[in-house]
Amino acid sequence: ILNVEQSPQSLHVQEGDSTNFTCSFPSSNFYALHWYRWETAKSPEALFVMTLNGDEKKKGRISATLNTKEGYSYLYIKGSQPEDSATYLCASPRGGGTSYGKLTFGQGTILTVHP
């Protein structure tokens, strides 16, 4: 069983604050780490797919880092805006071979940015 855990469960910040949250996963048999943003009444939207230890990816004000040896990834949001309010999910695939496609999701971090 692959346990993907996220913290904190929820976060309230003021507009303009920078924030970050964590995804932890088993470091053995690592394949990839996905980050998704899920706004209410919309589809989950991929932010990043990371595969290499030490990788850092950036999309606008959002960036993510990956440490596969210790089994964690951080997601950072710089200068949060109300439109960043969403649930942020991380996910990692399990197994190999015939286990293709088995994405296991963390519980998510619910971010609320107050104007």
Next chain:
Amino acid sequence: DTEVTQTPKHLVMGMTNKKSLKCEQHMGHRAMYWYKQKAKKPPELMFVYSYEKLSINESVPSRFSPECPNSSLLNLHLHALQPEDSALYLCASSLVGGRMKMNTEAFFGQGTRLTVV
């Protein structure tokens, strides 16, 4: 077109009804997925189709029957469901990634909110 379209958006069905959920994508993705999401829980994988063949069934009860009639369409046939099957059902698609290791992003639909009464 980077959309995954799911219909219907909402569905209420009785325990003796038969209904189907539909999912469509035109991105040329050859991997398609059904996930189930209960309130305050993460999405849980139900089925994976790869090149229109069922490759993973996560021990889903037979009252859920998936079908992939072609590379753009994915259906989930529902029959004799229970109230505890009420959930958001998400469809997703992706490229079949290198080394089959899910190193490409998944594109999700908005989901079908199913209520079983």
